[in-house]
Amino acid sequence: MNAIVQLRFGNLFLLSLYSMQIDLLAIGVHPDDVELACSGTLLRHIALGYRVGILDLTQGELGTRGSAELRLQEAADAAQLLGVAFRHNLKMADGFFRNDQAHQLQLIEAIRRYSPKIIICNAVSDRHPDHGRASQLVSEAAFYAGLRKIETTYQNEAQVCWRPQAIYHCIQDRWTKPDLVVDITPYAEQKIKAIMAFKSQFYSPDSKEPVTPISSPEFMEYVKGRMSEMGRLIGAHYGEGFTVERPAGVNDLFALI
Secondary structure, X not given: OOEEXXXXXXXXXXXXXXXXXXXXXXXXOOOOHHHHHHHHHXXXXXXXXXXXXXXXXXXXXXXXXXXXXHHHHXXXXXXXXXXXXXXXXXXXXXXXXXXXXXXXXXXXXXXXXXXXXXXXXXXXXXOOHHHHHHHHHHHHHHHHOOOOOOOOEEXXXXXXXXXXXXXXXXXXXXXXXXXXXXXXXXXXXXXXXXHHOOOOOOOOOXXXXXXXXXXXXOHHHHHHXXXXXXXXXXXXXXXXXEEEOOOOOOOOHHHHO
């Protein structure tokens, strides 16, 4: 049975998922990674009619500002602004998760449960060490999710193996030459709104929290500048860039224009 039961308590989403197959799954190691790096792409694909979900690996509990509880609330608010089908948090240990068997199995279960055709995940290498480690974890778990001899269960039922068709890696803090860029011009304003749902993390003149590299008023100008820089590469106003693990295949060269 394909069904989604979504209940809203305050600003938190509680989801009951049955054979929850989606088109695109964005996996970020910290709440707000997805919003910063690829939410414009999610908005574009939702507008095109694709089913999109978000999976956060950790609660971002080591962040200088805010708390795990607050980040979960903010993540739910951002999910509503984006209009994703669901947002789920695996509650791995921020900073101390590892690319090992236990974490891979946890992620394999999630990948098989949602059965995404495409996964977007963190940058392959970045300033924050969690980003690169999460990128490798997702990439390996996505491959192993397709091996039938690795057994996992969900709600006491054996899962069927599943391997996504493509994995795209975000470009985050460090500049990386993109392999492809998505035009997000019509969705840039909504992307900024989704980012700012994380009120504890970004600039607020009323905040008493310590200043961090992303909480200054200039940081959002950097975000807009990166969007503009990526857009310029493809002749668009705003864009989001990605790197690929294998060459992308197309049936129509004109689809790349």
